[in-house]
Amino acid sequence: MILAFVLLFTASGLQASKAASCLSQQQIREAIDKKQIKHLAAIKAAVRKVVRGDVVRADVCNGNSGLVYELTILSRTGTVTRAIVDARTGSVLSKGF
Structure with missing residues (x-):
């Protein structure tokens, strides 16, 4: 029971800290309009050339060297892959899960 509470608390804490470092939809639109990031x-x-599947979640967050897209990709076989993409250039920085 205590372990379940600790896991739930830790997971919600990670989501809260991630949300604090990610942009809102309005901030994303503004960054696209100002050409600070790609649509x-x-x-x-760009990612389709490296990872096969459908993007099921996309967040724009602060990375080590600027804004990045954090993508969750689901393949047709059910494999989930996470890709980190430079939001300004579209370069895939990392992939895996």
Whole structure:
């Protein structure tokens, strides 16, 4: 019981800290309008060359060297992959899970 509470508390804490470092939808739109980051469609096209599957979640967050797209990709076989993409250039920085 205590372990379940600790896991739930830790997971909710990670989500809260991630949410604090990620942009809101309004902030994303503003960054796209100012050409600070690429639109999600361009990012998906770049990632499709490296990882097969459908993007099921996309967040724009502060990375070590600027804004990044954090993508969750689901393949047709059910494999889940996480890709980190430079939001300005569209370069895939890392992939895996």
